[in-house]
Amino acid sequence: MSATTAEAEAPRRPGLLARLLRDPAAAGALIFTLLLLAAAALAPWLAPTDPLDNNLALSMQPPGSPGLPLGADAQGRDMVTRMLFGLRASLLMGFSATLAGGVVGVLLGFLAAFYQRWLDGPIMRLMDMMLSFPAILVGLAIAAIFGPGLSSVVLALAIATVPLMARIARGSALVTMRLDYIEAARAIGMTDARLIWRHLAPNCLSAIFVFTTLRFGQVILLGSALSFLGLGAQPPTAELGAMASEGRNFLFFAPHIAVIPCIGIFAIVLAFNLLGDALRDALDPRLRF
Amino acid sequence: MARHALRRILLVIPVLLGVLLIGFLLMQVVPTDAATVRAGPTATPEVVEAIRRDLGLDRPLYVQFGLYLWRLAQGDLGVSIINNVPVSQELGATIGPTLELMVASLVWAIPLGILMGTAAAYWRGGAIDKAILAVSVAGGSVPVFFLGLLLIWFVGFQWQLLPFTGRGGPLWTMEGLQAIVLPALTLGGVFIGPVARMTRTAVLDVLSADHVRTARAKGLTERRVVTMHALRNALIPVVTLVGLQIGFLLGGAVVTETVFSWPGVGRLAVGAILSSDLPMAQGTIIVLSSGFILINLAVDMLYAALDPRMRAA
Numbered sequence: 148m149s150a151t152t153a154e155a156e157a158p159r160r161p162g163l164l165a166r167l168l169r170d171p172a173a174a175g176a177l178i179f180t181l182l183l184l185a186a187a188a189l190a191p192w193l194a195p196t197d198p199l200d201n202n203l204a205l206s207m208q209p210p211g212s213p214g215l216p217l218g219a220d221a222q223g224r225d226m227v228t229r230m231l232f233g234l235r236a237s238l239l240m241g242f243s244a245t246l247a248g249g250v251v252g253v254l255l256g257f258l259a260a261f262y263q264r265w266l267d268g269p270i271m272r273l274m275d276m277m278l279s280f281p282a283i284l285v286g287l288a289i290a291a292i293f294g295p296g297l298s299s300v301v302l303a304l305a306i307a308t309v310p311l312m313a314r315i316a317r318g319s320a321l322v323t324m325r326l327d328y329i330e331a332a333r334a335i336g337m338t339d340a341r342l343i344w345r346h347l348a349p350n351c352l353s354a355i356f357v358f359t360t361l362r363f364g365q366v367i368l369l370g371s372a373l374s375f376l377g378l379g380a381q382p383p384t385a386e387l388g389a390m391a392s393e394g395r396n397f398l399f400f401a402p403h404i405a406v407i408p409c410i411g412i413f414a415i416v417l418a419f420n421l422l423g424d425a426l427r428d429a430l431d432p433r434l435r436f
Numbered sequence: 437m438a439r440h441a442l443r444r445i446l447l448v449i450p451v452l453l454g455v456l457l458i459g460f461l462l463m464q465v466v467p468t469d470a471a472t473v474r475a476g477p478t479a480t481p482e483v484v485e486a487i488r489r490d491l492g493l494d495r496p497l498y499v500q501f502g503l504y505l506w507r508l509a510q511g512d513l514g515v516s517i518i519n520n521v522p523v524s525q526e527l528g529a530t531i532g533p534t535l536e537l538m539v540a541s542l543v544w545a546i547p548l549g550i551l552m553g554t555a556a557a558y559w560r561g562g563a564i565d566k567a568i569l570a571v572s573v574a575g576g577s578v579p580v581f582f583l584g585l586l587l588i589w590f591v592g593f594q595w596q597l598l599p600f601t602g603r604g605g606p607l608w609t610m611e612g613l614q615a616i617v618l619p620a621l622t623l624g625g626v627f628i629g630p631v632a633r634m635t636r637t638a639v640l641d642v643l644s645a646d647h648v649r650t651a652r653a654k655g656l657t658e659r660r661v662v663t664m665h666a667l668r669n670a671l672i673p674v675v676t677l678v679g680l681q682i683g684f685l686l687g688g689a690v691v692t693e694t695v696f697s698w699p700g701v702g703r704l705a706v707g708a709i710l711s712s713d714l715p716m717a718q719g720t721i722i723v724l725s726s727g728f729i730l731i732n733l734a735v736d737m738l739y740a741a742l743d744p745r746m747r748a749a
Contacts, residue, residue, distance in 0.1 A: 276454060279451055280725060281683030281686050281687045282683075284687070284724055284725055287720075290709050291714065375694075376691065378709065398585060398588065406585070412579050413578055413579065413582060417577035420573060
């Protein structure tokens with residue numbers, strides 16, 4: 148790494164968290180996101196009941212009923228428990244789809260940038276073609292082939308994420324490739340794999356990380372929509388989109404059954420969008436648009 | 437201009453063929469045998485074999501793809517395995533309502549979004565800018581179905597103001613007009629945020645251009661500079677970006693149609709998939725995808741028409 152970049156970079160590192168926390172919206176989003184992750188991870192221990200435990204005597208109890216702070220759904224299942232497990236399922240779905248799509252997309256983007264002469268054209272044309280399909284349509288097609296289910300949704304959202312990630316990774320790799328230190332590493336005879344992995348990838352991480360955070364919110368939104376349509380998690384599984392869909396049937400008798408999961412989805416997506424925006428401003432001002 | 441249009445149209449052909457190929461392969465990877473399904477559970481093996489020959493299922497895959505394209509060209513998309521209605525007939529009945537819903541959502545959401553974005557750029561950094569930004573960030577995080585359910589619960593159920601299931605009839609009748617209000621508010625509602633954000637960015641971009649500096653130097657009021665000189669040029673990127681969001685709108689339409697039982701292609705597609713009606717699912721997916729590709733093509737043409745610089749390219 149050249150001396151000038153090292154100087155420019157050195158004071159930046161320790162300040163990231165501090166700078167994030169200075170913006171109240173970002174700080175709130177960060178804390179809220181951490182709370183959500185903790186709640187999802189600890190759901191089996193935090194939840195007062197089993198997510199499938201029903202008690203028809205408690206059916207559609209409104210929020211604030213004794214022992215049921217968020218009420219009960221149509222089957223008389225505790226909404227606090229359902230929300231904790233629903234959050235867990237939705238976040239897990241989002242993570243698997245973003246991770247799978249992200250890894251494949253970043254790899255393709257790096258390959259396109261690194262072997263620009265042979266691979267850039269074919270890979271990016273393929274990505275353009277994939278981009279011409281909206282995520283919900285990909286979801287419909289995958290559900291038609293493999294049948295509705297959480298794994299279909301994860302697969303569809305991963306596929307829809309690949310071309311976006313490839314574009315970001317390629318763009319950021321192309322900029323990095325022009326830097327002197329890459330040329331220097333190449334000159335000392337480093338293998339391509341090592342060059343990509345050890346020298347190219349770390350420099351593109353912040354752009355990829357910012358985009359992943361923003362994409363995660365979108366993936367949750369799309370995944371919950373597919374589940375709401377009945378193409379994702381199937382009842383009685385607790386998943387926020389599926390819960391909203393079930394609650395829709397009882398909207399006029401007990402609106403809380405649909406509204407509470409909807410608020411949950413909204414809160415998750417909002418938190419990740421705010422966090423992504425703040426990370427973008429803090430990590431990589433060039434990305435601001 | 438004509439050359440640009442021609443090149444774009446030629447570029448769309450392989451993508452459309454790709455869509456049709458995916459639609460075709462959809463039927464191949466599914467582990468159900470079309471001949472057995474069509475023959476029914478009581479058919480003898482000979483009958484199944486005859487149907488298989490009849491449908492060309494015993495020929496090589498590329499021949500089958502050719503046959504499939506040939507049938508498609510004649511408007512034959514197969515028959516629903518649920519109610520034996522031709523897929524093309526169902527699609528013909530649902531495309532209109534879907535387009536109706538999308539147009540009804542855009543006619544109010546795009547002007548309002550542009551207005552909000554311009555206002556935010558005009559009062560940049562101020563309270564109005566921050567409020568509009570907050571609204572558009574929040575709007576971009578709301579699930580479409582949440583907005584729909586809220587409108588149904590308040591406007592439709594509590595206040596009894598408007599109907600919320602199905603299409604009331606043609607738009608020029610009172611019933612038809614009333615029935616489209618809530619679905620159009622829902623679908624347009626999630627679209628305002630992105631449009632406002634894009635317009636704000638585009639207007640701010642243009643505000644630093646030379647011709648805007650000239651307009652300011654002439655002593656024009658800021659309001660005139662923003663509305664007459666900046667917004668006009670900013671509309672070009674906005675048109676493109678709005679066009680790129682059509683996929684998002686189409687996805688939203690699928691959800692909105694389901695929430696409001698709107699008889700469109702999206703709802704038809706979801707129903708077909710949930711009941712494993714493959715020919716119908718295939719037909720709806722082909723129509724939705726090609727419709728999306730064609731809309732993108734139209735947006736691209738519009739872009740070229742708006743921006744003279746694009747014509748030379």
